[in-house]
Amino acid sequence: MSDSAKAFQTDEQFNQRLHTSGFRFTPQRQHVYNVLMETRDHPTADQVFIRSREGMPEISMATVYNCLDALVKSGLVRQVSLDRAATRYCPNMTEHCHFHCTDCGKIFDIDLDDKPSVPEAKLPRGFKPEQIEVSMRGHCPDKGCSGHSRN
Numbered sequence: 437m438s439d440s441a442k443a444f445q446t447d448e449q450f451n452q453r454l455h456t457s458g459f460r461f462t463p464q465r466q467h468v469y470n471v472l473m474e475t476r477d478h479p480t481a482d483q484v485f486i487r488s489r490e491g492m493p494e495i496s497m498a499t500v501y502n503c504l505d506a507l508v509k510s511g512l513v514r515q516v517s518l519d520r521a522a523t524r525y526c527p528n529m530t531e532h533c534h535f536h537c538t539d540c541g542k543i544f545d546i547d548l549d550d551k552p553s554v555p556e557a558k559l560p561r562g563f564k565p566e567q568i569e570v571s572m573r574g575h576c577p578d579k580g581c582s583g584h585s586r587n
Contacts, residue, residue: 450512457510467492468503469512469527478516478524478534478543516543518571533570540581546572 450469451461459465471487472479479487485500504525507513516524518536526534528545535544548570559565575581 453510453512454506457506459506459510462503464492464495464499465503465506467495468500469507472507472513472525472527476527476545478526480522480524482522484525518543533572535572535574535576537576537578537581538573539575540578542576542578544576 447466450466454461454465468484468488471484471491475487481497481501481504484504485495485497488495488500504513508515508525511529512527514526514529516526516534518524518534524543526543526545531548531550532545533548535546536542537544
């Protein structure tokens, strides 16, 4: 399959996902999504805004927030919240968890062999979990990371 055919298929899937979630296609939504897909580093909304302005100078911060909201509600990206830090956005929709380096602040996707299941916990009657988020904290192997010197 050619690159243009792959792009068309991806665009078609993108449009379909928006449509089935009650959102219409807009060039701004496509642009914000492309920004997230270019560098999968879990950017904050501010970082997405700065990157989005490079290719679409007229885009506003409010538009970026609205686009991110639509992408999350459409299941095209995930929100990643780490304590009280700014929400970050992850375009990886496969089952995975996040590793947060407490020294350099980077967030890494960690593949999971199986879909996470509810830990053995006694949930109160009527509670039905729909999503489980697993995150880990520690030190990454980056030689420039200050935590590396402790190993």
